[in-house]
Amino acid sequence: MKALVAVKRVVDFNVKVRVKADGSDVDIGNVKMSMNPFDEIAVEEAVRLKEAGKVSEIVVVSLGVKQCEETLRTALAMGADRAVHVETDAKLEPLAVAKCLKAVADKEQPQLLILGKQAIDDDANQTAQMLAALLNAPQGTFASKVEVGDGEVSVTREIDGGLETVALKLPAVISTDLRLNEPRYVKLPNIMAAKKKPLEKIALADLGVDAAPRLNQVKVAEPKARSAGIKVESVAELVAKLKNEAKVI
Numbered sequence: 001m002k003a004l005v006a007v008k009r010v011v012d013f014n015v016k017v018r019v020k021a022d023g024s025d026v027d028i029g030n031v032k033m034s035m036n037p038f039d040e041i042a043v044e045e046a047v048r049l050k051e052a053g054k055v056s057e058i059v060v061v062s063l064g065v066k067q068c069e070e071t072l073r074t075a076l077a078m079g080a081d082r083a084v085h086v087e088t089d090a091k092l093e094p095l096a097v098a099k100c101l102k103a104v105a106d107k108e109q110p111q112l113l114i115l116g117k118q119a120i121d122d123d124a125n126q127t128a129q130m131l132a133a134l135l136n137a138p139q140g141t142f143a144s145k146v147e148v149g150d151g152e153v154s155v156t157r158e159i160d161g162g163l164e165t166v167a168l169k170l171p172a173v174i175s176t177d178l179r180l181n182e183p184r185y186v187k188l189p190n191i192m193a194a195k196k197k198p199l200e201k202i203a204l205a206d207l208g209v210d211a212a213p214r215l216n217q218v219k220v221a222e223p224k225a226r227s228a229g230i231k232v233e234s235v236a237e238l239v240a241k242l243k244n245e246a247k248v249i
């Protein structure tokens with residue numbers, strides 16, 4: 001069984017991003033970029049399924065600028081077998097990404113498609129759901145546990161006050177949540193070996209997808225600075241302040 005895993009190159013989660021002076025976007029010039037953390041979890045899950053004998057081949061795919069190759073090489077070092085890079089300098093919205101991933105899936109015919117639940121740059125949380133709709137495939141989102149059975153996969157997600165498990169017929173789309181697994185540390189020999197693994201390049205234009213933007217980003221602004229907190233002497237004082245000053249109770 002083949003698994004297709006989508007990995008996005010995003011600003012590293014440790015970087016404190018700054019807004020550009022003209023408020024048009026965040027400034028990502030010269031900042032550290034890494035694989036989206038939820039996508040690392042997606043790759044790890046695919047590798048574990050392969051180690052358990054449930055998956056036979058893992059194909060990782062990334063859409064974006066030339067440097068996405070580095071992200072793909074990291075995924076290959078984690079244990080993916082093959083990479084596909086859809087190269088473009090265009091800023092792709094989730095719908096465009098979903099259409100491109102569908103085009104790749106039509107070619108690769110995977111049984112499992114694993115994405116992150118959200119990219120930490122746009123925080124959209126849309127691509128997996130849109131991809132499932134475009135493929136007319138079942139979806140299990142925010143997975144905290146994945147179990148592959150015969151022709152189906154069961155996906156558990158954490159919900160308010162408990163767990164919800166859905167059984168999906170394959171092929172199916174899964175999006176990963178934080179507690180699904182802890183991605184492995186990539187060792188140097190694996191990084192070296194990953195350099196020899198196949199990485200296919202596809203030009204966005206060759207996918208025959210309408211990737212034109214539908215959204216207009218009007219403005220990007222820093223959140224308001226928070227005023228400093230104070231210490232109160234007693235619960236009574238706290239309650240009085242919440243009532244009379246903050247007026248929240």
Ligand code: AMP
Pocket residue numbers: 006007008009036038039061062063064092094097114115116117118119120122123124125126127128
């Ligand atoms: P989003 O809907 O933008 O929050 O992204 C959700 C997931 O879609 C990510 O965690 C990735 O698995 C996938 N994805 C989004 N954009 C890309 C991209 N440019 N290349 C590869 N995968 C992507």
